[in-house]
Amino acid sequence: MRDFDETNITDAVVESFSGTPDPRLRQVVTSLVHHLHDFIRDVDLTFDEWSTAIDFLTRTGHMCTGTRQEFILLSDVLGASMLVDAINHRMPGSATQTTVLGPFFVEDAPVYPLGADISGRMTGEPLFVTGSVHSEDGRPLAGAAIDVWHADDGGFYDVQQIEKLGGLAGRARFYADERGDFHFWSIVPKFYPIPDDGPVGQLLNATGRHPNRPAHVHFLIAAPGHETLVTHVFAADSEWLDSDAVFGVKNTLIAEFAHRPAGVAKDGQKAEQPYRHLDYHFGLKASAEGASSSGPRATIRLPA
Amino acid sequence: MRDFDETNITDAVVESFSGTPDPRLRQVVTSLVHHLHDFIRDVDLTFDEWSTAIDFLTRTGHMCTGTRQEFILLSDVLGASMLVDAINHRMPGSATQTTVLGPFFVEDAPVYPLGADISGRMTGEPLFVTGSVHSEDGRPLAGAAIDVWHADDGGFYDVQQIEKLGGLAGRARFYADERGDFHFWSIVPKFYPIPDDGPVGQLLNATGRHPNRPAHVHFLIAAPGHETLVTHVFAADSEWLDSDAVFGVKNTLIAEFAHRPAGVAKDGQKAEQPYRHLDYHFGLKASAEGASSSGPRATIRLPA
Numbered sequence: 001m002r003d004f005d006e007t008n009i010t011d012a013v014v015e016s017f018s019g020t021p022d023p024r025l026r027q028v029v030t031s032l033v034h035h036l037h038d039f040i041r042d043v044d045l046t047f048d049e050w051s052t053a054i055d056f057l058t059r060t061g062h063m064c065t066g067t068r069q070e071f072i073l074l075s076d077v078l079g080a081s082m083l084v085d086a087i088n089h090r091m092p093g094s095a096t097q098t099t100v101l102g103p104f105f106v107e108d109a110p111v112y113p114l115g116a117d118i119s120g121r122m123t124g125e126p127l128f129v130t131g132s133v134h135s136e137d138g139r140p141l142a143g144a145a146i147d148v149w150h151a152d153d154g155g156f157y158d159v160q161q162i163e164k165l166g167g168l169a170g171r172a173r174f175y176a177d178e179r180g181d182f183h184f185w186s187i188v189p190k191f192y193p194i195p196d197d198g199p200v201g202q203l204l205n206a207t208g209r210h211p212n213r214p215a216h217v218h219f220l221i222a223a224p225g226h227e228t229l230v231t232h233v234f235a236a237d238s239e240w241l242d243s244d245a246v247f248g249v250k251n252t253l254i255a256e257f258a259h260r261p262a263g264v265a266k267d268g269q270k271a272e273q274p275y276r277h278l279d280y281h282f283g284l285k286a287s288a289e290g291a292s293s294s295g296p297r298a299t300i301r302l303p304a
Numbered sequence: 305m306r307d308f309d310e311t312n313i314t315d316a317v318v319e320s321f322s323g324t325p326d327p328r329l330r331q332v333v334t335s336l337v338h339h340l341h342d343f344i345r346d347v348d349l350t351f352d353e354w355s356t357a358i359d360f361l362t363r364t365g366h367m368c369t370g371t372r373q374e375f376i377l378l379s380d381v382l383g384a385s386m387l388v389d390a391i392n393h394r395m396p397g398s399a400t401q402t403t404v405l406g407p408f409f410v411e412d413a414p415v416y417p418l419g420a421d422i423s424g425r426m427t428g429e430p431l432f433v434t435g436s437v438h439s440e441d442g443r444p445l446a447g448a449a450i451d452v453w454h455a456d457d458g459g460f461y462d463v464q465q466i467e468k469l470g471g472l473a474g475r476a477r478f479y480a481d482e483r484g485d486f487h488f489w490s491i492v493p494k495f496y497p498i499p500d501d502g503p504v505g506q507l508l509n510a511t512g513r514h515p516n517r518p519a520h521v522h523f524l525i526a527a528p529g530h531e532t533l534v535t536h537v538f539a540a541d542s543e544w545l546d547s548d549a550v551f552g553v554k555n556t557l558i559a560e561f562a563h564r565p566a567g568v569a570k571d572g573q574k575a576e577q578p579y580r581h582l583d584y585h586f587g588l589k590a591s592a593e594g595a596s597s598s599g600p601r602a603t604i605r606l607p608a
Contacts, residue, residue, distance in 0.1 A: 001553075002545070003554050004386055004551050005390045009387050012551060013383035017511050027347060029507075032343060032382070033382060035339045035343040037384070039339040041387070043331060043335045044391055045332075046392060047388065050384075050388045054373070057365065061361065061362055061364060061368060061375075062365055063365075069362070071361045071362055078340060079317035079320075080340055080354075081354070083310060083313050084350075084351065086308065207323070208323035242305055243305060247308050247313060247317065250307050250308075
């Protein structure tokens with residue numbers, strides 16, 4: 001193989017991967033080479049642009065730490081994350097719709113008892129959350145593991161301000177009770193910009209895009225025999241519902257964060273001040289036989 | 305914009321970039337989104353594979369340092385670097401053919417006088433290099449700046465072993481004399497594997513590809529009014545000429561590294577032992593009017 005030009009190099013590169021032992025890996029790299037080369041040919045990429053791309057990817061990599069995942073942000077703002085989500089959740093039936101994991105999920109978040117207030121030192125309007133977890137056929141999923149995480153009233157997650165907060169906050173794992181129900185207290189999250197002080201923020205800025213996501217609470221819900229559900233519930237009164245920077249909004253995931261006066265809440269706890277109430281019921285799809293994956297893997301692992 | 309699925313998300317993402325002020329950037333990101341999404345759809349990318357890709361890119365970024373450019377290696381083994389090179393060097397006429405810059409170019413290499421031995425503490429069979437630089441019409445390019453760099457007899461560059469060598473070696477800048485001629489001494493480089501202890505090496509290993517490049521000497525030659533030439537000269541007797549890991553070999557760039565007995569070389573210097581002789585003549589293309597780029601930018605900047 002010698003003397004490659006733009007007409008024959010793609011076939012040569014594909015041929016170089018023809019000995020890949022794993023057929024699926026061979027299929028993926030072959031397709032990647034075709035699409036990458038077609039992109040370069042389509043735009044007649046210059047050396048300066050190639051250098052800019054190398055530099056952009058390098059800076060994106062250097063921005064990644066244990067608590068910052070710039071490549072997930074890049075995948076999110078290019079719509080790639082939502083596309084992968086869509087491809088892997090065709091025909092959801094009556095199950096709750098899915099959306100992106102985002103870059104702020106933390107594995108092994110602290111377990112709280114039902115009814116706990118998980119806001120820690122986060123500030124914001126009190127939020128009372130109630131809900132349930134059931135299978136597509138309506139059967140309650142007792143003991144379902146419910147990971148929840150959300151931003152504060154400034155639009156920041158705990159992992160973005162962990163020293164100020166003295167630890168995790170606005171984040172917990174609960175287990176649904178025998179009726180599949182759960183409830184907890186926290187604070188109302190605000191809409192927020194995705195972290196835009198890195199290369200992805202520069203891309204958004206250069207392309208005239210805003211970095212904002214409408215206010216939402218993340219849920220990751222797992223139950224035996226069911227696909228793990230990764231989704232958000234968006235606040236119906238939030239800004240940016242129609243131009244989410246990561247393309248994650250679905251109408252079925254928008255819910256009222258209803259205004260309630262001070263007084264005794266549904267769980268018997270006394271609210272000293274007015275609060276908001278979110279009530280949402282989650283349906284989980286039964287696992288496919290032999291399914292190898294049920295959702296995106298986590299990416300933040302905090303030091304012990 | 306809400307409720308995206310695999311059929312409508314690509315248009316939505318393209319639309320989000322429609323306000324990009326710079327038309328070229330808008331063109332590039334639009335094409336990128338189309339090809340990235342088509343790739344994901346073509347292979348029906350799973351969550352596990354998406355996570356693997358995020359992790360691969362992150363590790364590739366973390367591998368990049370001042371003297372290691374893993375994203376260039378990735379571009380090289382996917383044939384993207386040679387494709388960009390081919391697109392930007394159509395119809396070379398009688399000019400010397402180009403090939404990849406590679407990851408080991410160093411900006412501001414030390415200037416040596418013609419005839420110098422640049423091998424430093426590198427070991428290997430002595431190599432005498434003679435050549436000339438001329439324009440496409442045969443006019444000698446007096447004073448042309450000639451950057452040269454190559455590996456040692458173990459296949460390693462100076463920047464991969466800088467402490468052992470006590471500094472740069474097998475690397476220099478020369479200026480051609482009034483006839484456009486140059487000559488210098490060094491040692492014969494060996495074929496070598498591209499650095500394969502990182503993610504790119506893992507990719508090659510998983511796909512059954514070897515990491516080797518045939519033995520070569522890099523040249524980057526600049527002269528006023530001409531496009532900067534980025535190329536290699538490959539040793540005709542090297543292994544791997546037909547399966548270069550980065551697809552860079554062209555027949556016109558292969559030359560004899562001729563065996564010579566000990567004695568007085570062409571430049572009057574006495575060789576105490578047998579040596580090899582490479583003689584190569586470079587033709588530079590006249591610059592296009594208003595050309596914005598003449599070759600890939602450098603990526604290694606050593607600390608002062």
